[in-house]
Amino acid sequence: MDFEIEQDILIIRLPKEIDHHNCGPIKEGADNILLQQNIREIVFDFSQTDFMDSSGIGVLVGRYKNISCFGGVVSAIYLSKRIRKIFAMSGLDNIIRIYEVD
Amino acid sequence: MRENNMKIEFDALSENESFARLAIAGFMASSDPTLEELEDVKTAVSEAVTNAIIHGYVGKEGKVILSGNLKEHCLTVIIQDFGVGITDVEQARKPMFTTREDLERSGMGFTFMEAFMDELHIESKVNQGTTITMSKRLRG
Numbered sequence A: 001m002d003f004e005i006e007q008d009i010l011i012i013r014l015p016k017e018i019d020h021h022n023c024g025p026i027k028e029g030a031d032n033i034l035l036q037q038n039i040r041e042i043v044f045d046f047s048q049t050d051f052m053d054s055s056g057i058g059v060l061v062g063r064y065k066n067i068s069c070f071g072g073v074v075s076a077i078y079l080s081k082r083i084r085k086i087f088a089m090s091g092l093d094n095i096i097r098i099y100e101v102d
Numbered sequence B: 001m002r003e004n005n006m007k008i009e010f011d012a013l014s015e016n017e018s019f020a021r022l023a024i025a026g027f028m029a030s031s032d033p034t035l036e037e038l039e040d041v042k043t044a045v046s047e048a049v050t051n052a053i054i055h056g057y058v059g060k061e062g063k064v065i066l067s068g069n070l071k072e073h074c075l076t077v078i079i080q081d082f083g084v085g086i087t088d089v090e091q092a093r094k095p096m097f098t099t100r101e102d103l104e105r106s107g108m109g110f111t112f113m114e115a116f117m118d119e120l121h122i123e124s125k126v127n128q129g130t131t132i133t134m135s136k137r138l139r140g
């Protein structure tokens, strides 16, 4: 997992698996950056991720809540078919913009 | 295919969430599941084991038992804890219901177990614990 900042965009490259055990550092890392810098958009990069359970939904919804009160947005990129299904089932695709790439 | 059974007991530690996923995936391998079936079962097991750890034992010490049965291409998984139990199972099953908003839980665990498995049965007694039984027919 790593964090990259480009101007006012925070890109979070998510780990291979997102579960309750490893989601703490994603939340803390993101929230620290949000407090210290002027971030307008968080992009969750799923390119390395092949597993996510409902703990991941909490991570995304939580960051959405934190950034949207400053008028920021959350988006996601490189979702596998599986992760896309989880987004649809949980309604995440109503609050998070999904970048389409082929 | 012969009938096959397994049973593992592990500590209620969050690092065992990925261990439980690996264990069930390994157990299923002999029935040649599809990638989708494998992911469905891993997700459901991850949800139930996480619940045992964070809700059942509230992050404190305890034991979780994961058992599996494979019979005629039907997989049954049981996840058992001896923790606080669930006061209202009907309410707990509802999508987006969580008692731990403080931990940013989404309340989607039971919804996922239900969606990814063919059957979900919840048995719980307050102060005695919770037993989750799930089954899925493997077509792979």
Ligand SMILES: Nc1ncnc2c1ncn2[C@@H]1O[C@H](COP(=O)(O)OP(=O)(O)O)[C@@H](O)[C@H]1O
Binding pocket: A054, B047, B051, B052, B053, B055, B056, B057, B081, B083, B084, B085, B086, B092, B093, B097, B098, B099, B100, B105, B106, B107, B108, B109, B110, B111, B130
């Ligand atoms: N093993 C368990 N022991 C005690 N309570 C549980 C257990 N599993 C689930 N629960 C209760 O059911 C609720 C819903 O569970 P779930 O759908 O997985 O959502 P979440 O884990 O996000 O809260 C939990 O918030 C908790 O109150």
Ligand SMILES: [Mg+2]
Binding pocket: A054, B047, B050, B051, B108, B109, B110
């Ligand atoms: Mg849960």
